[in-house]
Amino acid sequence: MEQGVIPVESLSGGFDLQSTIESGQSYLWHREDGTTYETDRAYGDDGWYWTTFRPADRTDPAVVRVRQLDGRLEWESGVDAEAHLRQRLRLDDDLDAILDATPDDRLLADAYETYRGMRLVRDPPFGTLVSFICSAQMRVARIHGMQAALRRTYGQEVTFKGNSYRAYPTPEALAGATEAELRELGLGYRAPYVQRSAELVATGDRDPVDATGRPYEAAREFLTGFVGVGQKVADCILLFSLGYLEAVPLDTWIRSTIEEYYPECDRGNYDETSRAIRAAFGGEYAGYAQTYVFHYLRNGDD
DNA sequence: TATCCAAGGTAAGTT
DNA sequence: AACTTACCTTGGATA
Numbered sequence: 001m002e003q004g005v006i007p008v009e010s011l012s013g014g015f016d017l018q019s020t021i022e023s024g025q026s027y028l029w030h031r032e033d034g035t036t037y038e039t040d041r042a043y044g045d046d047g048w049y050w051t052t053f054r055p056a057d058r059t060d061p062a063v064v065r066v067r068q069l070d071g072r073l074e075w076e077s078g079v080d081a082e083a084h085l086r087q088r089l090r091l092d093d094d095l096d097a098i099l100d101a102t103p104d105d106r107l108l109a110d111a112y113e114t115y116r117g118m119r120l121v122r123d124p125p126f127g128t129l130v131s132f133i134c135s136a137q138m139r140v141a142r143i144h145g146m147q148a149a150l151r152r153t154y155g156q157e158v159t160f161k162g163n164s165y166r167a168y169p170t171p172e173a174l175a176g177a178t179e180a181e182l183r184e185l186g187l188g189y190r191a192p193y194v195q196r197s198a199e200l201v202a203t204g205d206r207d208p209v210d211a212t213g214r215p216y217e218a219a220r221e222f223l224t225g226f227v228g229v230g231q232k233v234a235d236c237i238l239l240f241s242l243g244y245l246e247a248v249p250l251d252t253w254i255r256s257t258i259e260e261y262y263p264e265c266d267r268g269n270y271d272e273t274s275r276a277i278r279a280a281f282g283g284e285y286a287g288y289a290q291t292y293v294f295h296y297l298r299n300g301d302d
Numbered sequence: 303t304a305t306c307c308a309a310g311g312t313a314a315g316t317t
Numbered sequence: 318a319a320c321t322t323a324c325c326t327t328g329g330a331t332a
Contacts, residue, residue, distance in 0.1 A: 024310065136311040142327075143310080188325025193312080230312050251310035269319085294310075 001161065002080050006073040006091065008117075013095020016117035017068035020089060021049055023295040024140045025240045026121045027131040027147045028168060032065065037144045052158060052167040053088070053124065055079050061167035063160035078160055090119045098285045107261050108281070108289050111296035120291055121240055125208040126201060127168045128241035133193050133228040135236070142186075149185040150174070174198035193228025200226060212242050217271075219244060231270045239287040248278050248290040253297055 008015045021029045022037040031037075032048035046069045052061045064077040066085065073091075075081055086092055095117070102108050123131075127147070134146045147168070154173040155166030174182075175198040182191035200206040206226060211219040219242070223234035232251055238244035248254065250270060258265050258277055265276035281289035 132310085133312095135309095137309050137324085138311095138326090139309050139328080183325075186326065188327095189312090189323090190325080224312095228312065232311060236310075249310070252308095253310065298310085 001076060001078065003074070003076045004080075004082050006075070006082070006085070008068070008071045008073055011091055011095075012097070013093075013099065014117035015068070015073060015089075015091065015119065016115060017049070017066065017073065017089075018043060018047075019115045019118035019295065020121060022140075023115075023118060023291060024298070025236075025291055026123050027134075027144045028123050028127045030144075030148060036141045036148070038141050050165060051088075052155075052165060053081075053084055054167075055084070061156060061158050063158050063165050065160075076161070078158075087122055090122055093119055095119065098288050101282060101285055102289055103280065103282045105280075107257075107293060107296075111289075111292040114296055115292055118292065118295065120245065120288060122243060123241045124168070125237070125241045126171055126198075128237050129197060129201070129208050129223075129226060129229070130174065130194055132233040132236040132240075133197060133226070134187060134190050135233065136190060136228070146185065146187060153181075153185060171198045171201035175202035190228060196227040197229065208237055208242070211238065216244055216246055220247070231274075235274075239290075245285050245287045246278055246283060247287045248274060248281060250274060250277070251294070253294050254290060257293055257297060 029049045029051045031043060032050055046067060048065045048067045050063055050065045052063055054061050062077055062079045062081070064075060064081040064085065066073060066075045075085055099112055102112065131143060131147055135143045150169050151166040154169035154177060158165045158167055174194060177195055179192045179195055182194055187194060208223060211222045214222060219238055220231060220234045223229055223237055224231060232249050235247045235249035239247035239249065250273060258273065262277060262280050265273060265280055267273045267276055278286040
């Protein structure tokens with residue numbers, strides 16, 4: 001077994017593991033005790049989270065577990081996972097600099113203050129694609145539960161420290177699923193969207209990674225070529241997986257935030273409203289502002 | 303106990 | 318191009 005410790009004080013702006021993982025940006029981590037996100041807000045004080053990833057030099061997926069305890073980020077894995085974690089949890093983002101670059105704004109300041117240390121994630125593209133296809137008209141806990149069900153049903157088994165885990169399903173595995181099977185897992189009308197989009201990836205017709213490198217709005221447009229992916233879900237994939245930190249998904253929470261705090265940004269359509277709110281959120285790191293505001297307001301301003 | 307409602311929207315059909 | 322409507326399921330609110 002490999003393991004390591006990353007001192008939180010070595011990270012600019014600190015780190016908050018539970019907020020980062022359970023703030024609705026990632027559905028690909030799981031609590032070691034099997035409970036879903038938000039069943040106990042204090043879980044992150046010392047609880048382990050696990051996920052799987054595919055190391056570049058291996059064919060089989062690897063498990064990695066992390067927890068935050070006494071200012072230390074501890075990890076365990078079957079492989080050396082530190083580089084992966086730094087990328088996956090964006091540990092090298094200069095949060096202090098990002099905060100400094102954020103517009104002087106009461107709402108943003110309160111949100112950043114309340115959840116200091118929360119970072120964006122950089123999740124694997126396919127899992128992010130599927131997660132956010134599943135997110136349509138769903139609650140955070142259920143979206144998370146759907147991903148757990150997909151792992152259990154279609155994921156490759158991985159053993160770590162004597163325990164059995166399931167890797168996130170491959171595109172091939174979900175492409176081979178039937179709509180009826182996916183409905184059995186509770187995906188509802190999202191079931192055919194997931195199957196068809198997985199098929200696009202599995203056959204090579206379209207890969208979410210190929211959005212990378214395009215200008216932001218062109219990348220968003222590219223992603224809407226998947227089934228079940230509109231502009232909002234495309235923005236989530238860009239922000240939470242592909243590193244487009246200026247992306248601001250216009251979900252119900254941000255729309256009501258715009259109505260209450262930034263009414264002049266409501267331009268009546270997605271494209272123009274997106275441009276306006278991204279400008280209000282400071283442009284380059286607008287997605288960071290979005291994620292803090294989303295988490296802050298969804299938890300009731302506390 | 304029964305009914306209603308909204309949940310991090312998208313696709314398809316209509317004007 | 319802008320505007321409706323249907324869509325699965327379920328936990329929590331309301332009656």
